[in-house]
Amino acid sequence: MLNIVIFGAPGSGKGTQSERIVAKYGINHISTGDVLRGEIKGGTELGKLAKSYIDEGQLIPDELMIKILASVLDSFKDSKGVIFDGFPRTIPQAEALKKMLKERDQDITVMLDLEVPEEELMTRLILRGKESGRADDNEETIKKRLLVYHTQTAPLVDFYKTEGTYQYIKGIGTID
């Protein structure tokens, strides 16, 4: 089993690199952001709730995210492994993921931390907002998301350093 956490600030390229890794290793991909956007599009109760947080640049509560993650994980059959994109985003989520995998006799193989300078993140997200129309890719919301990243998500770097699975990746230059 190859279980990868792909990590980084909003706009660091998690989705882009995940696609490459999936194509190369044939593992499953969970993007919590994509799951939530799917729910919003489908107009579900979960989607309505998620939208209220996403539009504010805030995180969806841990308890709810952990439930969603568990159900997606259970839907994978005969999996060679999973790439977790956008999860975990908080320490409680990282602890829950570790527990969920342990219950399945598995663990995280590696955590890839895509490092990109803040200015570059801003430029990429504003461009993505213009091209894709993603509602949370506007300057005001991006600033809130970056703040949430620094306060709630960045502490996971130390969590995975302690686990011994942390790997720094330079997130600029060509995609390859």
Ligand code: ATP
């Ligand atoms: P990237 O550009 O690298 O894909 P991102 O931060 O722009 O990253 P998503 O991962 O798509 O975007 O997440 C979009 C929003 O969905 C987040 O700002 C947050 O509100 C919500 N979200 C996604 N994953 C989680 C999670 N694990 N816990 C809580 N909220 C989440």
Ligand code: MG
């Ligand atoms: Mg993404």
